[in-house]
Amino acid sequence: MNTKVWKVDNYVDKLESNPQIVDAARFLQDNEVVAMPTETVYGLAGNAESDAAVSKIYEAKGRPGDNPLIIHIAEKQQLEPFVLEVPEKAEALMDAFWPGPLTIIFKKKQGALSKTATAGLDTVAVRMPNHPVALALLKRCGLPIAAPSANSSGKPSPTTAKHVLDDLQGKIAGVLDGGATGVGVESTVIDCTERIPVILRPGGVTKEQLEAVVGEVWVDRALTDEHEKPKAPGMKYTHYAPNAPLYLVSGTRSFIQRLVDEKQQAGLRVGILTTEEHKEEFAADFVLACGKRADLETIAAALYDTLRRFNQMEVDIIYSEMFPTEGVGHAIMNRLQKAAGNKIITQ
Ligand code: TXA
Numbered sequence: 001m002n003t004k005v006w007k008v009d010n011y012v013d014k015l016e017s018n019p020q021i022v023d024a025a026r027f028l029q030d031n032e033v034v035a036m037p038t039e040t041v042y043g044l045a046g047n048a049e050s051d052a053a054v055s056k057i058y059e060a061k062g063r064p065g066d067n068p069l070i071i072h073i074a075e076k077q078q079l080e081p082f083v084l085e086v087p088e089k090a091e092a093l094m095d096a097f098w099p100g101p102l103t104i105i106f107k108k109k110q111g112a113l114s115k116t117a118t119a120g121l122d123t124v125a126v127r128m129p130n131h132p133v134a135l136a137l138l139k140r141c142g143l144p145i146a147a148p149s150a151n152s153s154g155k156p157s158p159t160t161a162k163h164v165l166d167d168l169q170g171k172i173a174g175v176l177d178g179g180a181t182g183v184g185v186e187s188t189v190i191d192c193t194e195r196i197p198v199i200l201r202p203g204g205v206t207k208e209q210l211e212a213v214v215g216e217v218w219v220d221r222a223l224t225d226e227h228e229k230p231k232a233p234g235m236k237y238t239h240y241a242p243n244a245p246l247y248l249v250s251g252t253r254s255f256i257q258r259l260v261d262e263k264q265q266a267g268l269r270v271g272i273l274t275t276e277e278h279k280e281e282f283a284a285d286f287v288l289a290c291g292k293r294a295d296l297e298t299i300a301a302a303l304y305d306t307l308r309r310f311n312q313m314e315v316d317i318i319y320s321e322m323f324p325t326e327g328v329g330h331a332i333m334n335r336l337q338k339a340a341g342n343k344i345i346t347q
């Protein structure tokens, strides 16, 4: 399959009638799948009402069939045909954070949407992305759109159109290239089907921000206890892993340097994932700065690109610094722990 690339200028007026968007929307109406930028990561979009389109999403990504997709909408009224009820707290969260990096789980109406999209569950995950290209595409096609991150299953999520093409070229009908995404880690997933909302995946909207709107919010126990089964099926899979083994190191920089020296003496090529502040302090084969420690949002934005860059290097082992878990740091450390398969070295 020839994968079309549509370059889009995010900030032109009336993006909905831009020829690239019109073309991509037609593909969606024909049940083909196309990648689109969102404010978090690129998504692989397909008509959520069509089994054929949804199957193409799973196939292109190599995604396990028991992992449901997030449904993307451009207007709140689009919820009505497929959501059974909108609890008060969900309403408050939508008002506060949509469009934006928050996915809300609702009870699903029977018979609505492709069963494959929700992996046969009686709940459905929905979000309204805050990106001009995604919103214009959603409005133009007028469909509820299923869109997982547009990477091959298991790889780091894509934050540029190039990342999408590296994984999916030839497997999807097209990609709308709107440049690098902003947040860099996926949306927060919150289950609003119970009295107290539960965070199933940490992301762009923090627990503190959510609690400021709806009061008490719980966190799925699986996020802190690896023996618990996660409530978001996708959270049980290994993810984001670079090709070389990655270790998180809890210790001083001189401790990390000692680990590097030992491995180099054993003939291995060593990579370090650090930040702008510390990059000059390490001597290793590859030292990659992932944003600035003083601003965790820059680390989130650069994280997946940094993990992907290690795959272009002849590196045998990678050590990463740890980051504070407040705010978006919770999502950063969650993704890094997955990328490392929970391998942590403590000084
Ligand atoms: O930022 C994002 O959320 C991106 C962009 C493209 O919107 N999308 C994304 O989708 O990250 P994906 O498919 O990579 O991750 C969706 C997560 C998975 O962990 C999945 O298991 C969970 O949401 N999920 C989806 N529907 C669910 C449901 N009904 N109940 C529990 N978890 C659900």
Ligand code: MG
Residues within 6 Å of the ligand: 148, 149, 157
């Ligand atoms: Mg994903």
